[in-house]
Amino acid sequence: MTTKTKDSLFVANTYKRFPLQLVKGKGAIAYDENGKEYIDLASGIAVNTFGYADEEWTKAVIEQLTTLQHTSNLYYTDPCVTLAELLCEKTGMKKVFFGNSGAEANECAVKAARKYAEKKGRSTTILTLLQSFHGRTLTTLAATGQEGFHKDFLPLTDGFVHTPANDIEALERAFEEHSPCAVMFEVVQGEGGVNPLNYDFVQRIKELCEKNDALMIADEVQIGNGRSGKLYGYMHYDITPDVVTTAKGLGGGLPIGACLLGEKVQDVFTYGSHGSTFGANPVCCAGAVNIISRLDDEALKGVTDRAELIRNALIGAEGIESVSGLGLMMGIKTTKPAGEVIAKCMENGVLVISAKDKVRLLPPLNIPTDVLKKALAVIIDACK
Protein backbone atom coordinates (compact mmCIF):
# COMPACT_ATOMS: atom_id res chain seq x y z
CA MET A 1 0.00 0.00 0.00
CA THR A 2 1.34 3.46 -0.82
CA THR A 3 1.79 6.12 1.80
CA LYS A 4 -0.93 8.10 0.07
CA THR A 5 -3.40 5.22 0.32
CA LYS A 6 -2.57 4.56 3.97
CA ASP A 7 -2.94 8.25 4.71
CA SER A 8 -6.43 8.29 3.23
CA LEU A 9 -7.36 5.14 5.18
CA PHE A 10 -5.90 5.91 8.59
CA VAL A 11 -5.27 9.63 8.97
CA ALA A 12 -8.15 11.98 9.78
CA ASN A 13 -9.32 13.93 6.76
CA THR A 14 -8.29 17.35 8.03
CA TYR A 15 -5.59 18.21 5.52
CA LYS A 16 -5.80 18.68 1.79
CA ARG A 17 -2.26 17.57 1.04
CA PHE A 18 -0.18 18.38 -2.00
CA PRO A 19 0.54 15.30 -4.14
CA LEU A 20 4.02 15.03 -2.72
CA GLN A 21 5.72 12.90 -0.10
CA LEU A 22 8.86 14.28 1.47
CA VAL A 23 11.44 11.89 2.83
CA LYS A 24 14.43 14.01 3.81
CA GLY A 25 15.91 17.46 3.71
CA LYS A 26 19.13 19.42 4.03
CA GLY A 27 19.25 23.18 4.35
CA ALA A 28 16.66 24.72 2.03
CA ILE A 29 16.37 21.53 -0.05
CA ALA A 30 13.75 18.83 0.45
CA TYR A 31 13.70 15.47 -1.35
CA ASP A 32 10.71 13.38 -2.37
CA GLU A 33 10.54 9.58 -2.42
CA ASN A 34 12.01 9.48 -5.92
CA GLY A 35 14.99 11.61 -4.97
CA LYS A 36 13.67 14.70 -6.77
CA GLU A 37 14.96 17.93 -5.22
CA TYR A 38 12.80 20.85 -4.18
CA ILE A 39 13.85 24.28 -2.96
CA ASP A 40 11.54 24.67 0.00
CA LEU A 41 10.24 28.22 0.41
CA ALA A 42 7.57 27.20 2.91
CA SER A 43 9.74 25.82 5.74
CA GLY A 44 6.97 23.65 7.13
CA ILE A 45 4.83 26.82 7.46
CA ALA A 46 7.51 29.07 8.95
CA VAL A 47 8.77 26.38 11.32
CA ASN A 48 12.16 25.25 10.00
CA THR A 49 13.85 28.57 10.79
CA PHE A 50 17.28 27.48 9.54
CA GLY A 51 16.06 24.86 7.10
CA TYR A 52 16.34 21.08 7.32
CA ALA A 53 18.92 19.31 9.49
CA ASP A 54 20.84 22.48 10.31
CA GLU A 55 24.10 21.27 11.81
CA GLU A 56 24.31 23.42 14.92
CA TRP A 57 20.64 23.02 15.75
CA THR A 58 20.72 19.25 15.20
CA LYS A 59 23.75 18.95 17.48
CA ALA A 60 22.07 20.94 20.26
CA VAL A 61 18.88 18.89 19.97
CA ILE A 62 20.60 15.49 19.87
CA GLU A 63 22.82 16.38 22.81
CA GLN A 64 19.76 17.20 24.89
CA LEU A 65 17.81 14.21 23.55
CA THR A 66 20.45 11.76 24.67
CA THR A 67 20.90 13.48 28.05
CA LEU A 68 17.40 14.14 29.35
CA GLN A 69 14.36 14.04 27.08
CA HIS A 70 11.54 14.91 29.45
CA THR A 71 10.94 15.51 33.13
CA SER A 72 7.48 17.16 33.45
CA ASN A 73 7.20 20.54 35.09
CA LEU A 74 7.45 19.04 38.57
CA TYR A 75 11.22 19.51 38.39
CA TYR A 76 13.66 22.29 37.46
CA THR A 77 15.53 21.91 34.17
CA ASP A 78 18.23 24.05 32.62
CA PRO A 79 16.99 24.31 28.99
CA CYS A 80 13.67 25.74 30.24
CA VAL A 81 15.22 28.51 32.31
CA THR A 82 17.92 29.25 29.73
CA LEU A 83 15.28 29.79 27.05
CA ALA A 84 13.03 31.84 29.33
CA GLU A 85 15.91 34.08 30.33
CA LEU A 86 17.00 34.51 26.71
CA LEU A 87 13.49 35.45 25.58
CA CYS A 88 13.05 37.92 28.44
CA GLU A 89 16.46 39.50 27.85
CA LYS A 90 15.80 39.96 24.15
CA THR A 91 12.26 41.33 24.49
CA GLY A 92 12.08 43.01 27.88
CA MET A 93 9.17 40.77 28.81
CA LYS A 94 9.20 39.47 32.38
CA LYS A 95 8.08 35.85 32.48
CA VAL A 96 7.41 33.00 30.09
CA PHE A 97 4.88 30.18 30.04
CA PHE A 98 5.79 27.32 27.73
CA GLY A 99 3.28 25.22 25.80
CA ASN A 100 3.53 23.14 22.65
CA SER A 101 1.89 25.12 19.88
CA GLY A 102 0.66 28.49 18.74
CA ALA A 103 -2.88 27.78 19.81
CA GLU A 104 -1.71 26.93 23.32
CA ALA A 105 0.41 30.06 23.52
CA ASN A 106 -2.69 32.06 22.61
CA GLU A 107 -4.87 30.13 25.07
CA CYS A 108 -2.40 31.14 27.74
CA ALA A 109 -2.62 34.78 26.64
CA VAL A 110 -6.41 34.66 26.81
CA LYS A 111 -6.32 33.11 30.29
CA ALA A 112 -3.82 35.75 31.43
CA ALA A 113 -6.00 38.57 30.07
CA ARG A 114 -9.14 37.17 31.65
CA LYS A 115 -7.55 36.67 35.03
CA TYR A 116 -6.09 40.18 34.87
CA ALA A 117 -9.52 41.63 34.03
CA GLU A 118 -11.30 39.50 36.59
CA LYS A 119 -9.02 40.77 39.37
CA LYS A 120 -9.89 44.32 38.36
CA GLY A 121 -13.58 43.47 38.21
CA ARG A 122 -14.01 44.59 34.64
CA SER A 123 -15.20 43.30 31.28
CA THR A 124 -13.35 40.20 30.15
CA THR A 125 -14.14 40.79 26.47
CA ILE A 126 -11.19 40.46 24.12
CA LEU A 127 -11.06 42.36 20.86
CA THR A 128 -9.46 40.69 17.84
CA LEU A 129 -9.34 41.51 14.14
CA LEU A 130 -11.29 40.25 11.17
CA GLN A 131 -9.20 38.00 8.90
CA SER A 132 -7.03 37.07 11.87
CA PHE A 133 -5.91 33.56 12.68
CA HIS A 134 -5.14 32.53 16.24
CA GLY A 135 -5.49 28.74 16.28
CA ARG A 136 -7.83 25.75 16.16
CA THR A 137 -8.87 25.14 19.76
CA LEU A 138 -12.40 26.32 20.51
CA THR A 139 -11.13 29.42 22.30
CA THR A 140 -8.53 30.40 19.73
CA LEU A 141 -11.13 29.74 17.01
CA ALA A 142 -13.40 32.17 18.81
CA ALA A 143 -10.53 34.66 18.73
CA THR A 144 -10.03 34.00 15.01
CA GLY A 145 -11.99 36.58 13.03
CA GLN A 146 -12.98 34.32 10.16
CA GLU A 147 -16.48 32.83 10.07
CA GLY A 148 -15.34 30.02 7.80
CA PHE A 149 -13.36 28.43 10.61
CA HIS A 150 -16.23 28.73 13.12
CA LYS A 151 -19.05 26.92 11.37
CA ASP A 152 -19.79 23.35 12.50
CA PHE A 153 -18.12 23.91 15.88
CA LEU A 154 -20.53 26.15 17.73
CA PRO A 155 -20.81 27.11 20.50
CA LEU A 156 -17.34 28.59 20.75
CA THR A 157 -15.88 30.27 23.82
CA ASP A 158 -17.74 33.48 24.65
CA GLY A 159 -16.20 36.87 25.07
CA PHE A 160 -14.59 37.71 21.74
CA VAL A 161 -15.50 40.54 19.39
CA HIS A 162 -13.90 41.24 16.04
CA THR A 163 -13.16 44.50 14.29
CA PRO A 164 -11.77 45.14 10.79
CA ALA A 165 -7.99 45.46 10.47
CA ASN A 166 -6.67 48.94 9.64
CA ASP A 167 -10.01 50.65 10.33
CA ILE A 168 -9.32 53.16 13.10
CA GLU A 169 -12.91 54.39 13.40
CA ALA A 170 -14.26 50.87 13.82
CA LEU A 171 -11.55 50.22 16.41
CA GLU A 172 -12.58 53.28 18.41
CA ARG A 173 -16.23 52.23 18.21
CA ALA A 174 -15.37 48.70 19.38
CA PHE A 175 -13.58 50.14 22.42
CA GLU A 176 -16.60 52.30 23.25
CA GLU A 177 -19.11 49.50 22.80
CA HIS A 178 -17.28 46.63 24.46
CA SER A 179 -14.60 48.10 26.80
CA PRO A 180 -12.33 45.17 25.96
CA CYS A 181 -9.75 44.05 28.52
CA ALA A 182 -7.33 43.19 25.71
CA VAL A 183 -6.70 43.50 22.00
CA MET A 184 -5.05 40.57 20.28
CA PHE A 185 -3.55 40.99 16.82
CA GLU A 186 -0.93 39.74 14.37
CA VAL A 187 1.12 42.66 13.01
CA VAL A 188 1.11 40.76 9.73
CA GLN A 189 -1.94 38.56 9.28
CA GLY A 190 -0.51 35.33 7.92
CA GLU A 191 -3.35 32.93 7.20
CA GLY A 192 -5.55 35.96 6.44
CA GLY A 193 -3.49 36.70 3.31
CA VAL A 194 -0.14 38.11 4.47
CA ASN A 195 -1.56 41.53 5.24
CA PRO A 196 0.48 43.86 7.45
CA LEU A 197 -1.29 46.19 9.84
CA ASN A 198 -0.74 49.89 9.15
CA TYR A 199 1.63 51.69 11.51
CA ASP A 200 -1.05 54.26 12.42
CA PHE A 201 -3.62 51.58 13.18
CA VAL A 202 -1.23 49.86 15.59
CA GLN A 203 -0.43 53.22 17.21
CA ARG A 204 -4.15 53.74 17.80
CA ILE A 205 -4.42 50.28 19.39
CA LYS A 206 -1.55 51.27 21.66
CA GLU A 207 -3.16 54.60 22.64
CA LEU A 208 -6.56 53.05 23.28
CA CYS A 209 -5.05 50.23 25.32
CA GLU A 210 -3.06 52.69 27.43
CA LYS A 211 -6.05 54.94 27.97
CA ASN A 212 -8.39 52.08 28.90
CA ASP A 213 -5.91 49.86 30.76
CA ALA A 214 -6.44 47.14 28.17
CA LEU A 215 -3.71 44.65 27.36
CA MET A 216 -1.95 44.52 24.02
CA ILE A 217 -1.44 40.91 22.96
CA ALA A 218 0.86 40.41 19.97
CA ASP A 219 0.33 37.05 18.25
CA GLU A 220 3.83 36.45 16.89
CA VAL A 221 3.29 32.79 16.11
CA GLN A 222 4.07 33.17 12.41
CA ILE A 223 5.89 36.51 11.96
CA GLY A 224 7.99 36.09 15.12
CA ASN A 225 11.44 34.62 15.72
CA GLY A 226 13.36 36.64 13.18
CA ARG A 227 11.12 36.23 10.15
CA SER A 228 10.23 39.93 9.93
CA GLY A 229 13.85 41.07 9.97
CA LYS A 230 13.59 41.93 13.66
CA LEU A 231 13.36 39.34 16.41
CA TYR A 232 9.61 39.95 16.73
CA GLY A 233 7.34 41.66 14.23
CA TYR A 234 5.90 44.12 16.76
CA MET A 235 9.39 45.63 17.03
CA HIS A 236 8.73 47.34 13.68
CA TYR A 237 5.82 49.23 15.22
CA ASP A 238 7.35 51.00 18.26
CA ILE A 239 5.11 49.22 20.74
CA THR A 240 5.69 47.16 23.86
CA PRO A 241 2.97 44.53 24.05
CA ASP A 242 1.81 43.28 27.45
CA VAL A 243 1.73 39.74 26.14
CA VAL A 244 3.61 38.18 23.23
CA THR A 245 2.76 34.72 21.96
CA THR A 246 4.93 32.70 19.66
CA ALA A 247 5.50 29.17 18.36
CA LYS A 248 6.12 28.04 14.74
CA GLY A 249 9.77 29.05 14.12
CA LEU A 250 10.71 29.15 17.80
CA GLY A 251 11.87 25.54 18.03
CA GLY A 252 13.35 25.39 14.52
CA GLY A 253 11.25 22.29 13.77
CA LEU A 254 10.21 21.06 17.20
CA PRO A 255 6.80 21.67 18.77
CA ILE A 256 7.08 24.49 21.27
CA GLY A 257 5.00 27.56 22.00
CA ALA A 258 5.64 30.39 24.41
CA CYS A 259 3.51 33.04 26.02
CA LEU A 260 5.66 35.97 27.16
CA LEU A 261 4.17 37.98 29.98
CA GLY A 262 5.02 41.66 30.42
CA GLU A 263 5.14 43.71 33.57
CA LYS A 264 1.38 44.11 34.03
CA VAL A 265 0.63 40.41 33.87
CA GLN A 266 3.87 38.83 35.03
CA ASP A 267 2.31 37.68 38.30
CA VAL A 268 -1.21 37.03 37.10
CA PHE A 269 -0.74 33.27 37.23
CA THR A 270 -0.33 31.53 40.55
CA TYR A 271 0.42 27.91 41.44
CA GLY A 272 -2.03 25.64 39.69
CA SER A 273 -3.70 28.31 37.54
CA HIS A 274 -2.18 27.01 34.30
CA GLY A 275 0.00 24.14 33.16
CA SER A 276 1.12 21.73 30.45
CA THR A 277 2.64 18.25 30.72
CA PHE A 278 4.87 18.63 27.69
CA GLY A 279 5.41 22.38 28.17
CA ALA A 280 9.09 23.38 28.34
CA ASN A 281 10.16 19.95 27.15
CA PRO A 282 13.99 20.01 27.42
CA VAL A 283 14.61 18.85 23.84
CA CYS A 284 12.28 21.47 22.37
CA CYS A 285 13.78 24.14 24.64
CA ALA A 286 17.33 23.17 23.63
CA GLY A 287 16.32 23.55 19.97
CA ALA A 288 14.73 26.93 20.69
CA VAL A 289 17.76 28.17 22.66
CA ASN A 290 19.89 27.42 19.61
CA ILE A 291 17.50 29.27 17.29
CA ILE A 292 16.94 32.35 19.44
CA SER A 293 20.59 32.77 20.39
CA ARG A 294 21.57 32.73 16.71
CA LEU A 295 19.08 35.42 15.69
CA ASP A 296 21.59 38.24 16.18
CA ASP A 297 21.85 41.50 14.23
CA GLU A 298 23.79 39.84 11.43
CA ALA A 299 21.23 37.05 10.98
CA LEU A 300 18.40 39.58 11.03
CA LYS A 301 20.15 41.76 8.47
CA GLY A 302 20.43 38.63 6.34
CA VAL A 303 16.64 38.31 6.52
CA THR A 304 16.12 41.92 5.42
CA ASP A 305 18.63 41.57 2.58
CA ARG A 306 16.99 38.39 1.29
CA ALA A 307 13.57 40.01 1.52
CA GLU A 308 14.80 42.90 -0.59
CA LEU A 309 16.29 40.52 -3.12
CA ILE A 310 12.92 38.76 -3.42
CA ARG A 311 10.97 42.00 -3.77
CA ASN A 312 13.33 43.37 -6.40
CA ALA A 313 13.03 40.17 -8.40
CA LEU A 314 9.25 39.84 -8.17
CA ILE A 315 7.81 43.34 -8.25
CA GLY A 316 6.95 44.27 -11.80
CA ALA A 317 7.42 40.76 -13.18
CA GLU A 318 4.85 39.53 -15.66
CA GLY A 319 1.77 38.07 -13.96
CA ILE A 320 2.67 39.47 -10.53
CA GLU A 321 0.27 42.16 -9.36
CA SER A 322 1.68 42.91 -5.93
CA VAL A 323 3.89 41.64 -3.13
CA SER A 324 2.80 42.09 0.50
CA GLY A 325 4.29 41.17 3.85
CA LEU A 326 7.27 41.90 6.04
CA GLY A 327 10.74 40.36 5.86
CA LEU A 328 10.66 36.73 4.77
CA MET A 329 6.91 36.37 5.12
CA MET A 330 5.49 37.37 1.79
CA GLY A 331 2.27 37.15 -0.15
CA ILE A 332 2.30 37.39 -3.92
CA LYS A 333 -0.87 38.42 -5.72
CA THR A 334 -0.69 36.72 -9.07
CA THR A 335 -2.78 37.17 -12.19
CA LYS A 336 -3.16 33.41 -12.49
CA PRO A 337 -4.95 31.58 -9.67
CA ALA A 338 -2.49 30.95 -6.80
CA GLY A 339 -3.14 27.20 -6.93
CA GLU A 340 -2.00 27.05 -10.53
CA VAL A 341 1.24 28.91 -9.76
CA ILE A 342 1.93 26.69 -6.74
CA ALA A 343 1.43 23.51 -8.76
CA LYS A 344 3.67 24.77 -11.56
CA CYS A 345 6.38 25.71 -9.04
CA MET A 346 6.21 22.25 -7.49
CA GLU A 347 6.52 20.63 -10.88
CA ASN A 348 9.66 22.70 -11.42
CA GLY A 349 11.17 21.94 -8.02
CA VAL A 350 10.08 24.82 -5.79
CA LEU A 351 7.73 24.52 -2.80
CA VAL A 352 5.51 27.50 -2.03
CA ILE A 353 2.12 27.62 -0.33
CA SER A 354 -1.00 29.78 -0.36
CA ALA A 355 -2.56 32.34 1.92
CA LYS A 356 -6.12 33.09 0.82
CA ASP A 357 -5.76 34.07 -2.86
CA LYS A 358 -2.02 34.74 -2.67
CA VAL A 359 1.11 32.67 -3.11
CA ARG A 360 2.92 32.69 0.23
CA LEU A 361 6.68 32.55 0.73
CA LEU A 362 8.20 31.59 4.09
CA PRO A 363 11.76 30.56 3.21
CA PRO A 364 14.35 29.47 5.76
CA LEU A 365 15.95 32.62 7.19
CA ASN A 366 19.44 31.55 6.10
CA ILE A 367 18.61 30.29 2.61
CA PRO A 368 21.72 30.74 0.44
CA THR A 369 21.14 33.57 -2.04
CA ASP A 370 22.12 31.49 -5.06
CA VAL A 371 19.51 28.90 -4.10
CA LEU A 372 16.96 31.66 -3.52
CA LYS A 373 17.68 33.17 -6.94
CA LYS A 374 17.13 29.80 -8.60
CA ALA A 375 13.78 29.48 -6.84
CA LEU A 376 12.75 33.01 -7.82
CA ALA A 377 13.42 32.26 -11.48
CA VAL A 378 11.03 29.29 -11.20
CA ILE A 379 8.36 31.43 -9.50
CA ILE A 380 8.65 34.19 -12.09
CA ASP A 381 8.33 31.64 -14.86
CA ALA A 382 5.28 30.06 -13.20
CA CYS A 383 3.53 33.43 -12.87
CA LYS A 384 3.85 34.31 -16.57
Ligand SMILES: *Cc1c(COP(=O)(O)O)cnc(C)c1O
Ligand atom coordinates in the same frame (compact mmCIF):
# COMPACT_ATOMS: atom_id res chain seq x y z
C1 LIG B 1 -0.21 29.01 12.96
C2 LIG B 1 -0.73 30.11 13.78
C3 LIG B 1 -1.37 29.86 15.01
C4 LIG B 1 -1.66 28.46 15.50
O1 LIG B 1 -0.50 27.76 15.76
P1 LIG B 1 -0.57 26.15 15.96
O2 LIG B 1 0.83 25.80 16.33
O3 LIG B 1 -1.02 25.56 14.67
O4 LIG B 1 -1.53 25.91 17.06
C5 LIG B 1 -1.76 30.94 15.77
N1 LIG B 1 -1.53 32.21 15.37
C6 LIG B 1 -0.92 32.49 14.20
C7 LIG B 1 -0.68 33.91 13.82
C8 LIG B 1 -0.51 31.44 13.37
O5 LIG B 1 0.07 31.73 12.19
